[in-house]
Amino acid sequence: MIEKKKLLLAEDDDLLASLLHFRLEKGGYEVQLSKDGREVKEHLDQQMPDIIVSDIMMPYFSGMELVDYVRNELKSSIPIIIISSAGNEENVLIAFEMGANDFISKPVSPSELMVRVARELNKV
Amino acid sequence: MPIINLTYNPLLRIKAPKIHTDLLWDLSFMFICLAILYLATVFFFRNRMLAKAKKVKQRKIELSPMISEFLFIEDDATKVEKTNYINLKIEIRQLLKNDFNRDVLSEILLDLRKDVAGDTLKRLFKLYQDLGLHKDAYAKLKSWRWEVISKGILELTQMQVTEAYNFITKFINDKRATIRKQAEIALVTLKPEGINYFLDNTKYKISEWQQLKLLDVIRNQEDYLPPPFKAWLTSQNRYVVLFALRLIKYYNQNDAYSSLIELVKHKNNQIKEEAIACIKEFNVVEALATLKLVFWKSNTDLKIAILDAIGVLGSEADIEFLTLIETKEANFSVKSKALSSINTISPECIIPTKDIADTSGYRIPDDITVDVAQSHMKAHEGAKALEQIDEVISTTEKTEPEIEKTEVIEPDQINTNTDKTQENVSNVEKKAAVNIDFLPIVIEVLHKEGGYRPNKQTNRSVINELEVVYEEVLHTPLSNISNMCLEKPFNWNTVIASTDLNKEELAFLPVVIDSLEETKTTTEPTSNNNSTIGEINQIEVCFDEVVPTPPQEKTANIAPETELKVGKQTETEVKGKSATILSFIEQTPICFDYSCYNTPEIFDMPIFYNEIGTDKPPKGQDIIEIEVNDLEFLLFSSEMAKENEMDDESTVPRKTIQPHDPMSPQDEQKFKKIINELIDFKDAKQVDEIIEEFQDWPSQEFDQNVIDIEFIPLVSDEQEKQDIGSVDKSEQQYVSAQEDKSLKTENIKSSSNDIISDNNANIPKVICPQENSEETSIQLLDDIEELGDEREIPLLKELLVNEKYATVKERIGKLIDKFVEVNNPISIDDSLKPFNVFEDLFRSCDTEAKLILMDEIEVLGDQSDLVFLERLLEDDHAMIRYKASQVHETLRIRLTLEAEVGSQSVANTKSEQIEQSKKEETPQEYISLLRKLEIDLSGNSEIFNIEFELTEDLEKNTLASQSSEEEEITPTTAAKGSFMNQLQIISNKIINKLNG
Structure with missing residues (x-):
């Protein structure tokens, strides 16, 4: 049996989180859902996922801080995809500089996200 | 002199009003109460709102996975997923009965709309309408409250309910601005022609912000083709004219010069200003005279705008006008603009003069060179x-x-x-x-x-x-190539020859695979220098073909052709090339022409049948050997024949099996001899009996009990149809395949009966009833019913025409109906039927899901479901029929009660009925329920004094159920049905009595 890839989804919007969680699980990933930065940190400390999909704007711990934490403190090179709001290009650029691998802007197309996740995992 | 004591003048004193202390206390108490009441009210509503918000949030969390499931269901979902989907659909239907849930679902979908895009968004729109939430939005449009109407319009707009367009148009001139503005945006969003309708009909002001929003909507529309907005420059609504001017400018519709020039004279300064902006944008030089004319009657802002336009459009002839303005105009800004415009027309025409220091008296220091x-x-x-x-x-x-x-x-x-x-x-x-x-x-x-x-x-x-100097870029060999390509048809020979490229230099290039024809034209003999070119041209398109291995005879036929093909290729393509090229081609896989296989020649392949034995046996022995060999060859040959038919029916020659001649006296003697050899009979009488039996068979009636043969139609449909045509002549041809002895016996029978005609005996023929008796016909119909499908319908129709017995005809009719239904289960009057969500689900679910669904129908169903359940009573599946009958009865009772009793009594009875019906799994339980009811009835004297007698309808139903051919329905089911009817009648009578 093929082991499912672990995906950490960090999204504070319940509805969107639920929707993406469902879609990603349906797509064959083992999804861990975190509603805020603290939960993300807890998850990361417990187990490192294969890929992280994170919103930029999150309570306690923003997406950029998450990228910084993963790259500089955890010294991990796992792929990170950032979800940003439209017109938030500056933050996206900063996230890229910090080491994010890809970004997708809201409104999110779940199918597009699936493709991007698969692509990043294939790169690895 | 009297001293006036002003300080204590009683007139100046202000006396406090005399109010009773109790009243003051009362007032204080009242105000305190009011304050408390106010605070309590505030807290109450706040808490209520918070509680509702919490509840909504909680419900959203509960419902959002359900929505996700709906959004991401796919056609290729697994059985489990589909079952879940059906259950969810049922569940959501139940939820939708509650207004609160409907509101929450609408909110969820509206929230998700902001977050999702692409295909999911489209599904979201569809789901919104599928769930019927748009009907709530329509209902909101009927409200008298502006905020409700506005919300309804917003929902319909966001969910792209284009059908709502006509409903929303009536709000375009609503006196309430919020509704009006929402309607304007809705119209423009829902349909591309919405902007036309809006500009045509609006009577109210279009605010600047609204214009921006409308523009935003328009420019974000996909494939939007803007209408010519000049059409609205003549509108009576000046806001429409203004908006049209802005749209004209935005979409660069510069075909309305005359209108623009005319609008410069408009009384409204805003329109005038916008028209000037358009004129400036589109360089309408013809407007200069008008601009100069209106200048003197314009305000400062307009004057500046006009001067700006003249600066852009004007020529030196206009400088005089501008100079005049500069001298005559009192306003500083206008003066400055005039000078600016002069300088725009004629740069550096006016040099700064103010505060410029005189440098004539300046002395140069000595130390400067x-x-x-x-x-x-x-x-x-x-x-x-x-x-x-x-x-x-x-x-x-x-x-x-x-x-x-x-x-x-x-x-x-x-x-x-x-x-x-x-x-x-x-x-x-x-x-x-x-x-x-x-x-x-x-x-x-x-x-x-x-x-x-x-x-x-x-x-x-x-x-x-400064002179404009063109820098010449040196030509590279590559540019030579491109030039050559442009000048004359592309030829690699000349290009590569001129560029002196060797093989190594070309190594990086991708291999160009040229077409065969082009290769032929370009591979003319070239000089030695062009050997590399030749190599490029030698590259061929090579197809790897999996060649089917034909029988040996055919291989012999194909092989020369293949060789010829290769030979041709070698002659045409390799001609003039070096030996290395030849070897290269030889090593490449051979390119076959597919067309050579697509000819009838391929079907000339002989069909090989397994022959039984190599030595020709004596004449009489044939039959026995066929017996012994178990007729395997028949199956083989029929399969081969079928395969060949699939390829090409017309071209396949069939090897026919010669039928056996009737036994001659000589053969009879031989046959006797063989039997004696094979079986050690005690006396010759037994042998005679056997032979007699053989010869008597044609006249004997076919005994199905003895020879139990399954008729398997192995012939093609085409052949079958031909056979149907000759049913009455008993020339139907079927292949009988039987593995055991019965088949052997049957074959002997068939051969001895001489049923098989000489010419059509490529396969063993069908054993067809010689006499068209009723029994044989029924036997045949039994077989057809058991083994046949909708393909038998033509045969059955044919039989129906030729049949003389009424019972057989009836049976044939039923069979046809059955096959028609099987072929098209729920297709009758599809277009006329009302939409039924369960029926829709039924089409795509398995038996288990159908049973689950019927449980849900029992609880949730309505009148339309009754019709659907009635159809299910004729379903093929016994369980579904049984369940359908159960559910149908329960539902019918429930609906009858609902229709007749008041809301309160309906609710009680319904819940009871539903509970009871849920518990009722078997007819026995129905009986027990009835008994229970009877006990209860006995307790109530007058009301429940009901006559228990079967009505005519019930009797008919019972009879019908008894006479039906559905084997699975047990007598208890029918009894249960009647009991349910009785229940219904009881309840009806109770209600009637209660209602007086």
């Missing part, structure tokens, strides 16, 4: 000279050619020696140009058509005196 001082002086002189030229030009245009005649100085010809100062202007310019050689070479200036107007004044500038 003469060169620097001189250059400075020269520059100063140059500027003066320029001023002189400007003056001359401003007075007369004739000076311009003179300026243009100024000697052109090439950068490399410019003398850097500045010592030789000259007094004329050209020399000054030369010197000024000395220090400009660091500037990049101007290659080209593209003149836009109509857009760019070279300014005549600019050539006075020193920098513009």
